[in-house]
Amino acid sequence: MKAYLILEDGTVFAGTSIGSRKSVTAEIVFNTSMTGYLEVLTDPSYAGQAVVMTYPLIGNYGITPDMESARGWAKGYIVRELADTPSNFRCEGTLQEFLKQQDITGITGIDTRSLTKRLREKGTMNGMITTDPEYDLVKIIPEVREYKIVNAVMQVTCKEKYTIPGEGVRVAILNLGEKDNIVNSLSRRGCEVTVYPADTAAEEILGNMPDGIMLSNGPGDPKSCTSIIKEIKKLYAGEVPIFAICLGHQLMALANGAKTYKLKYGHRGGNHPVKDIEDGRVYITAQNHGYAVDAVSMDPAVAREAFVNVNDGTNEGFRYVGKKIFTVQFHPEASPGPLDTGWLFDRFLDMMRGE
Numbered sequence: 001m002k003a004y005l006i007l008e009d010g011t012v013f014a015g016t017s018i019g020s021r022k023s024v025t026a027e028i029v030f031n032t033s034m035t036g037y038l039e040v041l042t043d044p045s046y047a048g049q050a051v052v053m054t055y056p057l058i059g060n061y062g063i064t065p066d067m068e069s070a071r072g073w074a075k076g077y078i079v080r081e082l083a084d085t086p087s088n089f090r091c092e093g094t095l096q097e098f099l100k101q102q103d104i105t106g107i108t109g110i111d112t113r114s115l116t117k118r119l120r121e122k123g124t125m126n127g128m129i130t131t132d133p134e135y136d137l138v139k140i141i142p143e144v145r146e147y148k149i150v151n152a153v154m155q156v157t158c159k160e161k162y163t164i165p166g167e168g169v170r171v172a173i174l175n176l177g178e179k180d181n182i183v184n185s186l187s188r189r190g191c192e193v194t195v196y197p198a199d200t201a202a203e204e205i206l207g208n209m210p211d212g213i214m215l216s217n218g219p220g221d222p223k224s225c226t227s228i229i230k231e232i233k234k235l236y237a238g239e240v241p242i243f244a245i246c247l248g249h250q251l252m253a254l255a256n257g258a259k260t261y262k263l264k265y266g267h268r269g270g271n272h273p274v275k276d277i278e279d280g281r282v283y284i285t286a287q288n289h290g291y292a293v294d295a296v297s298m299d300p301a302v303a304r305e306a307f308v309n310v311n312d313g314t315n316e317g318f319r320y321v322g323k324k325i326f327t328v329q330f331h332p333e334a335s336p337g338p339l340d341t342g343w344l345f346d347r348f349l350d351m352m353r354g355e
Contacts, residue, residue: 015109019099026050032269036336044156044177048149050076059095062086072102152220157198166192172210177218202234215248222250241324249327266290270337273310285330286337
């Protein structure tokens, strides 16, 4: 069946329908990863977005046990070529079957290079994927332009707290849209992990006496999370060590008076170079974010910039002065992506142990 991707600037790409055939409107973003498409589709940070994969052949190893949450979160999926005959010893099905099961609308057979260049030049745009050949641009374009991702964190967070047993230190995760590999990275190190819904009061988390607190990744505009920011201010005021990733990094910065802004087209992929300001070493990192913290807006008496993006100079992390708190914009748990910065979890454990 024919399918169409209609951008808010009026550009139309014609291709073939994959997955669900319902029409969807979403924010169109691109990911430069060559592998890890299942982790991308199940990453809660993509809630409200349709993902363009820049690598041309997607689905070649099928569906494997590598999901980052129990379901798919991307609203749409856009690829150049969808592999229909996957080959992998762990393969449990095709990507086409997964998209249908998860009710994710997709399109294949379009020029994803041209689409990505347009998003880079004009910035992230909204778009609609539809199988309706009778679409009316005059009616659709205003509707597409008005689309906004709202209340995203509360859509993706868990409904109630739960605990993964461990024999080591006790870590509380504020689930803003966390990926399972954050929990796995802590569990592999022996931690007992308790995951809390995003709207949990700081008093409840602190009252359970964790050895450390993690603020997870998640979707949407960080400035919209006003009630969560108030609770993070209370966590900051305590003495419990805190490690924050991605959205958690942004919210901790906002809680301390810094500002965030929307990037032109975001950072999404597994090959982003980040420099450690302290020792000058550069790490290749996995990233997935459309917003960044304005490092200049952060009071140097509160926090000092710890990491910077080598490509565009944007902030990638802070060390908080006089506090056992550090935050990063990138994903040390990877999935998909390189494991170069997995040592940050070890640093967090050392901090919790007082080392």
